[in-house]
Amino acid sequence: MNVESRWILAIRVDELPDGEKTALLLEGNKVLLLRKEGVFFAISNKCPHMECPLSKGTLEDYVIKCGCHDWKFDIRNGEFLDAIEIKVPVYETKVMDGSVFVNLEGAGI
Amino acid sequence: MDSEKRKEKLRAMFSKVVGPLGYKFSPDTELVDFLLEQEVNIEKEKGSPFCPCQGLTGEREHDMKLVCPCIPFHREHYDAMKRCWCGLYVHKDIEDPDSLMQISLQEFLESKK
């Protein structure tokens, strides 16, 4: 199978302060972009439990806690802390020329 | 949203959660239907589809671990029974759910000693 990268321009670097998060709609995909210790992380904004937007949750260290029922996910690998078999999709990010790009490869399946 | 539709929505969301954990909906379709219906009613009343077979205490930390599917928070206990407490979900290899027993948490913990 030929898996192609789909790098999409998300935001400008200075639009998201460190420790913050923002919900984005990238080509129809609900994405949550987070900035932590200078690094950008992108995950699906839909909680794997009941699809609540994770953007309404709270971020502590590298863990986002869904605001609906408190399920916790590691934003680095998407793993649900109480059962790592359950994952929120994670997307690659890169910074180029002051802008953040998200690789939507595999999104929307 | 009407109840039937919500039931189907819960069914779709929850099967994606329990699948990776090695569980499926019980082959006892009547039981599954009844339990999902209870969850839809509980969700209407309390805002979340809490477990129909376990009691809420009003403490968020306790109660949020009883939103269906609660398997991640009771994994070892349920794996030992090959079903969740309600029997809504069973291990994927189970064809005869009536052969499975409810084992209390205390019995389970004692059996591990």
Added chain:
Amino acid sequence: MKKVVLYTLSTCPWCMRAKKFFREHDIPFEYVDYDKADDKTKRDIKEDCLAHGSEMSFPFVKIGDDVVVGYNPDKYSKLMGL
């Protein structure tokens, strides 16, 4: 005959089966639906459950001085001497 008390939930099929078991065996029993109870009763039931190492799993069946958590007809029968 031993006194039988059931703590149940109005939404729980195994609680219904437990009630049915005692009914079918003509054993008189009392029951309280935890989810429909007032706050004071709820607190008492919670204490009782926790004291028996049960995390609020229903049905909670008291037969004389013994407790069975869960639907378990074999245990009910044994404790009732059936």
